[in-house]
Amino acid sequence: MPGIDPNFLCHKISVFREVKPVTQRKRMMGEERKKAVEAEASKLLEAGFIREIQHTTWLDNVVMVKKANGKWRMCTDYTDLNKACPKDAYPLSNIDRLVDGTADHTFLTFLDAYSGYNQIRMHPRDEDKTAFVMEFANYCYQVMPFGLKNVETTYQRLMDKIFGNQIGKNMKVYVDDMVVKSADTLSHVVDLDEVFHALRKHQMRLNPDKCVFGVSGSKFLGFMLSSRGIEANPDKCQAIIDMRSPSNLKEVQKLADRLTALSHFLPYECESSFQIFKERLGTPPVLAKLTPGREVILYLAVSGEAISAGMIQEHDGQQQPVYFIS
Incomplete structure (x- = not known):
């Protein structure tokens, strides 16, 4: 199974000592979901991502989520396990600083790892904690799956170790979002050569369908970056434009979440209107x-x-x- 050398980095699961393992009761699943689970599990077995397990400690259910394209994504309900795990306090970079430090560069390359989380091995002693129940057998992950607590920080730790010589100089990384930035063509070729050397050294694979090379701008961490500077993500703007006026609490919260993502681009008039609104609420x-x-x-x-x-x-x-x- 290709991927990151486990001696270089692997994912470990720490559990509070006083917590007892939880075995979830098997949930019923419709025929369509059953077939989707069987198909996905076959792929994971063939890839060496999961293995059958007979003696389990923790045991969780599979949850199938339908994607926008109509296909199914297989997830695992690690709610009980995640509650039992302390938080990994490894620092993540400040998004605003990453975006500011990437803008105004002439050449940008955006990289995406192929099933990046799954390129990291689970520590052998923790594989059994990832166990999930299927129709006729139980399985556990040999690679780091989505849904576990602290997987983001493990991935960021990996990125910092692999690209330690590039981050801060010609590269910015936030978990699985990677961008190489350069001032001119020659510098960009040299910078990419350094990045590819690091990738080959650690056997990390990219997804060519999701990589964009040598462009003047693209999306990064929810923003549009270009040689002109930082722009609002048009998809986020359109999502608000297409919304109807909120009429209940859930819709108000949805609007607030979408506005938060665009808070950098709201003019002073919006703040002024908000202050007037608060004054009016003081004397309704x-x-x-x-x-x-x-x-x-x-x-x-x-x-x-x-x-x-x-x-x-x-x-x-x-x-x-x-x-x-x-």
Whole structure:
């Protein structure tokens, strides 16, 4: 099985001593999911990523997630195991600094590892902790699977060890996102040669379908990078444009999450509007109950970007708001 030499780095699972292993009860699965699980497990067995296990400590269920292209992704529910594991405090780089340090370069190459997590071996003594239940047998991973706690930090640790001479000079890496940056063509060729030498040395394989070489700009960590600088990711912008106005808590949270990803690009006017909004919330108006049969006054406010209305009724000679909409 090709991949990173386990003597160089492998993934270890630490479990709190007082925690007892959990064996999940086998969950029922529909026929379509069963067939997808069997097909995926056959591929993993053939690749040497998993092996059959008879005596288990921890045992978890398989979860099938349908991808955007209609195909299935096989995951494992490591919820119980992850709760029992302490957090690996290995530092991850600051995304803003990585993006700032990559922009304004003439030549960029974006690299993607082929099943990067699976190129890292599990430590032999921890393989049994990754066990999962199938229809007629139990299996465990011999390589680092998705879904385990601390796999991101293990991967970042690997990147820092492999590209220690390039990171900070001609390369930026955040977990499995890699970019090589250069000022001119000749420098870029030299920089790529250094990177490929490191990859060959440690037998790390790339996915050619997802690598982009010698371009002036592309997506990196949720941003668009180019020689012009840092731009908002158009996909994230379009996702907000296509949203309907939020009408419940879940939709408001969804909007907030998407706006957070674009917070760097929101102009000062947005902050000013937010402060005004908070001031208004400090002294909100008291709405009067609509009195049937009494005259209703409707105030309209229209601009090039918005329209709003206020419904008013008079009580004892004073106008009182009944309802606002915008």
